[in-house]
Amino acid sequence: MDLVAKMAAKKAVVIFSKSTCCMCHAIERLFYDQGASPEIHELDRESKGKEMESALSKTLGGCSPTVPVVFIGGKLIGSANTVMTLHLNGSLKKLLKEAGAIWL
Known part of the structure; x- marks a missing residue:
């Protein structure tokens, strides 16, 4: 989990995803549409992707599917x-502003 935490702290928005996951693509698109430029780590293309996915799964309490996982x-x-809940209730933009991911 140390590697994931270090990667998650590098940028205002970090998304762990898989290149073949349609929900990952939709969440990435949502952030771009909000004006944020997330750092995206596709676990199926990372050398330690399986280890990171396992750590993320444990962090999420064994949630399935394990991706996308978002850090702000x-x-x-x-x-x-x-x-999506944060986006629909209007909280997502506030979090993005507080993290310095967007300015408007």
């Missing part, structure tokens, strides 16, 4: 369901 401001936000 270095803090774990959660999976697609959590991100």
